Amino acid sequence: MDNIVLKLTSFLCTLAFLLFISFKPVVSSRHRQWSGGRKLNSGDNSDLVTNLPNQPRVDFQHYAGYVMVNETNGRALFYWFYEAMTSPEEKPLVLWLNGGPGCSSVGYGATQEIGPFLVDGDGQGLKFNNFSWNKEANMLFLESPVGVGFSYSNTTSDYEQLGDDLTDSKSTVIPIYKKLISAKLRIWVYSGDTDGRVPVLSTRYSLNTLALPVTKPWSPWYHENEVSGWYEEYEGLTFATFRGAGHAVPCFKPSNSLAFFSSFLRGESPPSTK
Numbered sequence: 001m002d003n004i005v006l007k008l009t010s011f012l013c014t015l016a017f018l019l020f021i022s023f024k025p026v027v028s029s030r031h032r033q034w035s036g037g038r039k040l041n042s043g044d045n046s047d048l049v050t051n052l053p054n055q056p057r058v059d060f061q062h063y064a065g066y067v068m069v070n071e072t073n074g075r076a077l078f079y080w081f082y083e084a085m086t087s088p089e090e091k092p093l094v095l096w097l098n099g100g101p102g103c104s105s106v107g108y109g110a111t112q113e114i115g116p117f118l119v120d121g122d123g124q125g126l127k128f129n130n131f132s133w134n135k136e137a138n139m140l141f142l143e144s145p146v147g148v149g150f151s152y153s154n155t156t157s158d159y160e161q162l163g164d165d166l167t168d169s170k171s172t173v174i175p176i177y178k179k180l181i182s183a184k185l186r187i188w189v190y191s192g193d194t195d196g197r198v199p200v201l202s203t204r205y206s207l208n209t210l211a212l213p214v215t216k217p218w219s220p221w222y223h224e225n226e227v228s229g230w231y232e233e234y235e236g237l238t239f240a241t242f243r244g245a246g247h248a249v250p251c252f253k254p255s256n257s258l259a260f261f262s263s264f265l266r267g268e269s270p271p272s273t274k
């Protein structure tokens, strides 16, 4: 387990770097565009996506491309970054990593679950997602590790050393939660209550092993005048269920998911009255 945590730590360092370099140019180019209507510097904006086939018209910008993470071995991670729909400089930056093993953050998270452009059922077009999480935050989708989605390495042995080792199912992620909680990061765990793959009950049993002090007992939360699910707050962690949702919760309950996400970002409990 130490091994994973160590790798996770070095992985997060890489991300911190990535956030810095991709966010800064975005904000400054926005600024330039608004203040003087000057043409964007193509050097800064080579990752700007301008001509996605059948893309619905939108007022925010989005970027996609590779970030080199190891030049010696030729390792690069693919990202897609959507500015928040409004006032991106004031909104938080959210990093989205689909779980696994081996799930693409672009193929699932961005284009089927919570991004602004969802791929149509027939795979032929894109439709605008009115419940996209970039209504509330700048959203960065990263494909990780190498071998997932468009992320790759030019050194074949990387796939054995990084790919498999990181993506093999571990029996538990509880030690990672402990580490994140002790670093004072707030955690939100959610679960569709008709999810047969990761049932609510097993998640509750697992969370119980953390033995965190309860700050708000199990109670219903509401969305659009209905009970949307149940939640419990612990020191450092919020657990919520989504009524009638399966495994990929935002696909089943897009509006409810966006509402919960929004209250979590504000540091608030979800609406607990109708």
Ligand SMILES: *[C@@H]1O[C@H](CO)[C@@H](O)[C@H](O)[C@H]1NC(C)=O
Binding pocket: 070, 071, 072, 073
């Ligand atoms: C690149 O990756 C290799 C193999 O994982 C590692 O030995 C080396 O230290 C890495 N280089 C840098 C600069 O991180």
Ligand SMILES: *[C@@H]1O[C@H](CO)[C@@H](O)[C@H](O)[C@H]1NC(C)=O
Binding pocket: 068, 071, 073, 074, 075, 076, 154
């Ligand atoms: C991998 O190799 C190709 C072909 O030489 C090169 O174009 C590409 O930039 C390399 N990728 C990385 C991440 O170094």
Ligand SMILES: *[C@@H]1O[C@H](CO)[C@@H](O)[C@H](O)[C@H]1NC(C)=O
Binding pocket: 130
């Ligand atoms: C999208 O959501 C906004 C509220 O956030 C609403 O005013 C608008 O009517 C919705 N558009 C569609 C096409 O559902």
